[in-house]
Amino acid sequence: MNADDVVQGCLEHTLFSWSARGKLKPLAIERAQGVYIYGPDGQRWLDFNSQLMSVNIGHSHPRVVQAIKDAADGLLYAYPGAATQARADLGRRLAKMCPGDLNTFFFTLGGAEANENAIKLVRQSSGRFKILSRYRSYHGATNATMQLTGDPRRWANEPGAPGFIRVLDPRPIGFSFGDTDEEITTNNLRYLEEIIVAEGSHTIAAMFIETVTGTNGILPPPRGYLAGLRALLDKYGILLVCDEVMAGFGRTGKLFAFEHGDIVPDVLTMAKGLTSSYVPLGCVAVSDKIAHHFDDNVFYGGLTYNAHSFCMNVAMACLDVMEDEGLVENSARMGLVMREEMDRLKAAHPSVKEGRNIGLFGILDLQRDRQGTDMAPFNGSHPVMGELNRFLLDNGLFTFIHWGSVMCNPPLCITEEQLREGFSIIDRALHLADAAMDDA
């Protein structure tokens, strides 16, 4: 099939996430290798978003492809109550990889299910009901995780279940908690404590955060925030859940993003990078204290595909590649190159408001005037963002445009040359944004 046939076939009989089908022109993708994806008509694009910030080891890694073939000869599926070697192996391996006492794991099929089960685990183990989360967040599209989610994708899914309290992030959209990281942290946590007290701290089971906010702007926490938050929640016996579905497995230049803040959460949720999205798998890690609660108490949660043998074997192969090829370290190294390239683009283009990155987790925010007005408003767009995206695709680069920002999240195996090649395509595209500025 050529690209048009593929697109037509998909639009005829399938619904796409977060889209009105009649307005959609999906990109036809036929195959992918390393940092590149290929279209049915012979096009090649540098994948500057690792698809959904998830193909961390790069596409179709030959070692993992072989491991998938081998895994297909072994046990494909056993009921969730069964003990399997894949389950024993991956549990032991993750216990070694995760810091602190995150030693016990519940396996799911993806990130939303990991957060769903994290909600169950913190409620059942604490006996408390309410959950805190932040507005600039995405935690999944199931019913409960939509209520955890702060971003506008929640609106159409309301009203949801009660008990979810959303709070402002350290970096809200419309104002600032302060001028320095220290001020922002202090003021945001003071505001948070006020909410905790007003809600009744004894009713709050946990707070969920994306350690580094992903889709909603690649926002690393201000200095001191993670340690301050950890201490504040401890004061009230509230559990800290770090959602690292996107930020985990090397994306930020460390295996887990919370390591940048020298803390360990009580619960960690993961997915995407665990299998580099080759197969679906998610996971919740819990502290020894939470795990021991379920020594005597039934965990009321379950999935047909809990601890899926085939997927877990694939995860082992992906972790082998990540370790053997030093991809976490490469993410940290290439993060410095990304920083350099972003600084260069900001100096060269008046439309670049700010470039942010931590490791290979990056974003360019564009502005429509030199006073810093965002190129697109909150939850909105600007015609030039579509033109920019078209230019990028026509010139061999695939990425996500989010409102007025350009995502920069390539696979962690990217070389310096490939990374600079990506930014040189963005450099050329930014002339469109410069010309579209109100004060151009």
Ligand SMILES: Cc1ncc(COP(=O)(O)O)c(C=O)c1O
């Ligand atoms: C931080 C975060 N949490 C949870 C999810 C949901 O994961 P999934 O789409 O695998 O259900 C995502 C997906 O993008 C995410 O970025």
